[in-house]
Amino acid sequence: MFEIYFQSDFMGTKIGFYLTLVCSVLLILCCPNIKYWYENKLQFEKKVNFWFGFLFVFGFFVMQSLSFYCLVLKSNDIDSGNYSTVEGAIEDIQIVERNSREEAFTVDGVRFKYNDYGTENSFFANRKHDLDTIQEGRVVKIAYLREGNENLIFELSVRK
Known part of the structure; x- marks a missing residue:
């Protein structure tokens, strides 16, 4: 006995993957608007280069997507009995x-x-x-x- x-609990990995993927795509699609807003509307004394910040945030979403994707693949292996x-x-x-x-x-x-x-x-x-x-x-x-x-x-x- x-x-x-x-x-293991893989609940939420597929949702997390799709959510980060959608955020990455939205970030790319909204890039011109975000850039305009950042450069013209924000009133900071010192601003970081927009592209540096953009690439940092976009890289974060891509890495999260890859991490979730790897977990989804492992979850699929378990579900299919490939273990x-x-x-x-x-x-x-x-x-x-x-x-x-x-x-x-x-x-x-x-x-x-x-x-x-x-x-x-x-x-x-x-x-x-x-x-x-x-x-x-x-x-x-x-x-x-x-x-x-x-x-x-x-x-x-x-x-x-």
Whole structure:
């Protein structure tokens, strides 16, 4: 009998993607009006070059869109069943604490490594490490996506 300890939540990623995409397009379409308003209507003593500010804001929306798009692709992989599962005892735990906490362990020959700061919020990174969920010998069932050399945990169940 397994109990789900962690499960990814991808709700809002598609909406977030479309919202940032729409904001990017609107920003481009409204650029002449925004430029006119910025240069002629705002009364600041010192103004930053319009194009510098515009490119900064536009770049932000593009990066957000790309981030959401990557999450949408991962969510689609999960929905289509294009992922792997492993079940077994946790072995070979390695913990490195610096400014953040990095953990690695193996389950049935599959290596998992994550960082509580650097891992996307949608995936398991043991941010509640004081709960001792990840322990040597604990039997777990893990559903994960393989991305490059990483195994991203989107569901972690613990044997009760």
